[in-house]
Amino acid sequence: MAVSTPPRPAAAGPTRFLKRRAGRRRQWPFLLPMLPGLLFLGAMAVYPTVYSLVISFFRWNLNNPLGKQYGGFHNYDILLKDPAFWHSVGVTLRYVVASVVLELGLGLGLALLFFRSFPGDKLLRALLILPMVVAPVVVGLLWRYMLSVQFGVVNWLIGALGFGRVDFLGSPSWALPTLILIDVWQWTPFMFLIMLAALQGIPEDILEAARVDGAKPARIFFDHMLPLLRYPIAVAVALRLIDAFRVYDLIFMTTRGGPIDKTETLSWQIYDAGFKSFDIGYAAAFSWLMLILVVVLTTVFLRLMLRREDLA
Amino acid sequence: MSAVTHEAAVRRGRRRQRQRRLTVVRGVVAGVMTLLFMGPILWMISTAFKVGNQAFSATPTIFFAPTFDNFRSVFVKSQFGSALATSIFTATSSTILALLLGAGIAYPLARRRVRGQQHLAFWILSLRIVPPIVVIIPLFLMLRNVGLTGSVWSLVVIYTYMNLPLTVWLLRGFFADLPVEIEEASFVDGASRLRSFFGITLPLALPGVVATALLAFIFAWNEFLFANILTGANTRTAPVGLTEYVTPVSVEWTNIMAAGTLVVLPVWIGALAAQRYLVRGLTLGAVK
Amino acid sequence: MQMRAKVIRAALAMVAALVMLTVAACGGGSNNSKSTSSGPSGTPAKGGKVTLNAIFLPATWGTVVKDTLAPEYERETGVKVNVQLIARDAIHDKMATLFAAKDSSFDIFNLDYNWIPEFGGAGQLVPMDDMVSAADRQDFFPLTLKVATWQGKLYGIPQTIHPALLWYRKDLYGDPKIQTQFQAETGQKLEAPKTMAEWLQQAKFFNGKTFHGKKTYGWAAQAAKGFGNVHTWLSFLYTYGGHPFNGDFTKSTLSSPQGEQATAQWAEMMKYMPPGANGFTYDNVTTAAQQGTIATALQWSWGAFAVDDKKSSKTVGDWEYTQVPAVTAGQVSHPHLAEWVIAVSKYSKHAVEAKKFAAWLETKKNDVVQASLGGGDPVRQSSYSNVKLTKDKVPGTNVLRFRRLPQVIVAMKNAMPRPFFAGEERWETTVTTPLQAVSLGKESPAQGLTQSDKAVDASLQR
Structure with missing residues (x-):
């Protein structure tokens, strides 16, 4: 279901050759170094996964002295019937889709700008990539400071341009778009770097041939460049998709789900249920629904974008 | 005949001129875009050197005499230095552990076709999809059972776990890129697998390993949720220490900006130094 | 043969890796025990130094403990108290996680009193009844102990209280020119409001006008989503006689005539706050009060220290304090009570020492010391007549530094706590959203309350 590395032409042949020579007997000592890592991963992954799956079927509030009670699909049932759940699915999807699309568009545009060298x-x-190494906590606080209605530099700029002050994070219509723009600010550089590298990987003679044929730059881009960018785009978008779904730090530091419920994403609601209310059975069920959503979306997206030969 | 070449030369000349004009335009647009993306960070750094009323005035202060008071108060009053030290320790040790364990898994995956290898790789990657909030309580219970809670090692273990899928995927790509022939040659010379790995493969893949290490370091360095909930007495990491300035009473913006600058600076320097390899790293090897 | 050598070498490499891991883990373990407990078996080491780990709020009452009182306690008793300051949410999250794992890395917690039923009821806090003498019980405000007690056991030592008070600008209310203008516009006399209607009228009058060279707004109060708006709204709800729940907290009863009146009044008042008010947290209100951009405020009593701070305030000595307005003249109002307590974890390995420290923080002497250092309003009634506080002046002025204290005493008679039951935090998280919809004018008070009732009842079914 996930992202894959294409087989490396340089390595594929000799690998097969090695394997033939190696034979079965030498297989396992060769795999021995994997053991510590796999044991560690297994130990860390299996218990939490099973644990959260099991408790998702229990009615359990941490502070209930009665402890857990088996509830079957009770948690899933009330979640799927809860308009607030579907609302947060909508908010999350809007957030994820809008920010990823904008990041891809902007990143690709920037990459085309930097494709040919200029002084x-x-x-x-080097300066452009800075936003993406900033800790999300710092990002949230920084933007809260800059967007403040009272002393924020952004509102001052808007005022200087002759517009009225906007309460970016406090107004119901502005809050979500503002969060999306912050995400775009932080992660466009990521898309840009990938797209730039991908563009630079396109063999020059293909582009030159098209140019000699008299193709317009737009034609060259759509007919000759874009098809070659399919794989990097797919991988980059999938990675951003996965990370955008988990957005938490940013919301924690800025809107806290508000105003009203305009920025209540799935991960924020899970936090509320799990840590504010201690309904950890309910929160676990919530998490599993979210996990299913992410996995399904990523899979569908990659199926659409990738062809058979892309998968090793 | 000369007419034709002349015409071609003119066309070429015109194209070159257009090209040059385009280069200028591109340079200017790129400059503006860079300013847009850099702006907030420049603002943060400049605010770190302001005093309170410069930071809060309705008209932004652009020219001012810088003060180091914020940095002083961040280091002296709230011991942000120790938070930075904790962060450096956790991020570094978890990076080293993730690299060691990750290389152990990645190398065989890159060099050998094992049955179910793709499934294994996908399973490892899928661990990254699980939202941290889902696993925090069971993870904490586990750490408690091995007596790690309250110490920085709980974060080291969790960050190692968090970064392992990343390092496995990246290193696998980097190892697979290396021509097998070189290793084979060393076998002929009688070197063992182990020695050829450490003597030949690793040095050749070093740029990739550096990029992987840097990425793992950044993720561990910036992590907030686990650090916020799991750190014990005296083991705050820098991002957690930063939130101390957001009190119910006041948000100490100038201190936040000073601390924020300190948090950003080391990773930025690292990112600049390894920029070229970072691209490979960020894409899990999607782009060469 | 060569093959076997390779197997051995590979195995050795793995063992080496595992050894490294183990060493790392053990290093962590020993590090852990060093930092969290002094005795190897966890019992308080006799003669040896005990170290207590405490979490306090990064508010002034937390910094006072960290910077002044904890070091003093160590000098007096040799017991070191390690104080970590972390935000309110983080305290709550951390306690949940630590307690779920029966972890002992922290001994003392600074608790918002609404968590007492949650953690006390789940048996995760140590009863403190033995630390409070009969004389102490007489001295503490009765309400402070009531909200630290759950099912007959005292689970926290009250550290600081702050009932909501009405703040008003003496410099504006006492200005003859403004008084005349107000009289001309409304036909009423301008004085501190006694009823909600008067307050509303005054807020309308002040809002948007320029006084003393500054654009002024009617009032400010916490209104941000999360906890701010609920706390402000509760002062209205209680004053109008509304009740959030039935007697045993099994049903939400917000939709009532009183609830609707209160919510409508609150939502109407919200129109006269400065721009961005819907995101106002405590610090935004403080800043507005310091900058002098508001004429009145509904704010915790203790926050008054900030407006008299010369370094950050432009309104030193300008604010005066009175009771939250009542519904009609002659009635009393019921302000919302805020209080923080000091509690000891059941999993603490030094519970006895920890309880001693908690009680020491609130001796008669230290209650006054904390207040005079700016660490919140005292919890002992005797402190309110202590000359150290009553005679203290704002530096460089003739204004009494603790002029609010007489009003705090009155407020403590009528103040009401948040719904006192184990699901309070969840309740606040639930009602904050529809309330904000009301204050933003997206829903009517009646709609908002019906929706709150529904959402709260649903959350009780989880």
Whole structure:
């Protein structure tokens, strides 16, 4: 279901060759170094996964002295019937889709800009990637500061341009778009780096041939470049998709799900249920529904984007 | 004949001129875009050097005499230095552990076709999809059972776990890129697998390993949720220490910006140094 | 033969890796025990130094403990108290996680009193009844102990209280020119409001006008989603006689004539707050009060220290304090009570020492010391007549530093706590959303309350 590395042409042949020579007997000592890592992963992954799956079928509030009570599909049932759940699915999807699409578009545009060298491009590129290494907690606080209605520099700029002050994080219509723009600010550089590298990987003679044929730049882009970018785009989007679904720190530091319920994403609601209310059975069921959603979406997306030969 | 070449030369000349104009335009647009993306960070750094009323005035202060008071108060009053030290320790040790364990898994995966290998790789990657909030309580119970809670090692273990899927996937790509012939040659010379791995493969893959390490370090360095809930007395990491300035009484913006600058600076420097390899790293090897 | 050598070498490499891991883990373990307990078996080491680990709120009452009182306690008793300051949410999350794992890394917690039923009821806190003498019980405000007690056991030592008070600007209310203008516009006399209607009228009058060279708004109060708006609204709800729940907290009873009146009044008042008010947290209100951009405020009593701070305030000595307005003249109002207590974890390995420290923080002497250092309003009634507080002046002025205290005493007679039951935090998380819909004008008070009732009842079914 997930992202894959294409088989490396350089390695595929000799690997097979090695295997033939190696034979079965030498297989296991060769695999021995995997053991510590796999044991560690297994130990860390299996218990929490099973644990959360099991408790998702229990009615359990941490502070209930009576402890857990088996509830079957009780938690799933009330969740699926709860309009607030579907509301947060909607908010999350809007957030994820809008930010990923904008990031891809902007990142690709920037990559085309930097594709051919110009004086100072190395320096600008180095500065451009800075937002994505900033800790999300810092990002949230920084933007809260800059967007403040009273002393925020953004509102001052807007005022200087002759518009009225906007309560970006406090107004019901602005809050979600603002969060999306913050995400776009932080992660466009990520898309940009990937797209730039992908563009630079396109063999020059393909583009030159098209140019000699008299193709317009737009034609060249759509007919010759874009098809070759399919795989990097697929991987980059899938990675952003997965991470955007988990957005938590940013919301924690800015809107806390508000105003009203305009920025209540799935991960925020899970936090509320699990840590504010201690309904951990309910929160576990919530998490599993979210997990299913992410896995289904990522899979469908990759199925659409990737062809058979992309998967090793 | 000369007419034709002349015409071609003119066309070429015109194209070059257009090209040059385009380069200028591209440079300017790129400069503006960079300013847009850099702006907030420049604002953060400049605010870190302001005093309170410069930071809160309705008209932003652009020219001012910088003060180091915020950094002083961040280091002296709230011991942000120790939070930074904790962060450096957890991020570094978890990166080293993740690299060691990850290389152990990645190398055989890159060099050998094992049955179910793709499933294994996918399973490892899927661990990254699980929202941390889902696993935090069971993870904490486990750490408690081995007596790690309250110490920085609980974070080291969790970050190692969090980063292992990443390192496995990245290193697998980097190892697979290396031509097998070189290793084979060393076998002929009588070197063991182990020695050829450490003597040949690893040095050749070093740039990739560096990029992987940097990414793992950044993720561990920036992590907030686990750190916020799991750290014990005196084991706050930098992002958690930062939230101390957001009190119910006041939000100490200038201190936040000073601390924020300190949090960003080391990873930025690292990112600049390894920028080229970062791309490979970020895409899990999707782009060469 | 060569093959076997390779197997052995590979195995050795793995063992080496495992050894490294184990060493790392053990290093962690020993590190852990060093940092969290002094005796190897966890019992308080006799003669040896005990170290207590405490979590306090990064508010002034937390910093006072960290910077002044804990070091003093160590000098007096040799017991080191390690104080970590973390935010309210983080305290709650952390306690949940630590208690779920029966973890002992922290001994003392600074608790918002509404968590007492939650953690006390689940048996995760140590009863403190033996630390409070009969004389103490006489001295503490009765309400402070009531909200630290669950099912007959005292689970926390009250540390600081702050009932909501009405703040008003003496410099504006006492200005003859403004008084005349107000009289001309409304036909009423401008004085501190006694009823909700008067307050509303005054807020309308002040809002948007420029006084003393500054654009002024009617009032400010906490209104952000999360906890701010619920706390402000509760002062209205209680004053109008509304009740959030039936007697045994099994049914939400917000939709009532009183509830609707209260919510409508609150929502109407919200129109006269500065821009961005719907995101106002405590610090935004404080800033507005310090900058002098508001004429009145509904704010915790203790926050008054901030407006008299010369470094950050432009309104030093300008604010005066009175009771939250009542519905009609002659009635009393019921302000919402905020209080923080000090509790000891059941899993603490030094519970006895920890309880001693908690009680020491609230001796007669230290209750006054904390208040005079700015660490919140005292919990002992005797402290309110202590000359150290009553005679203290704001530096460089003739204004009494603790001029609010007489009003705090009155407020403590009528103040009401948040719904006192184990699901309070969940309740707040639930009602904050529809309330914000009301204050933003997206829903009517009646709709908002019906929706709250439904959401609260549903959450009780989880």
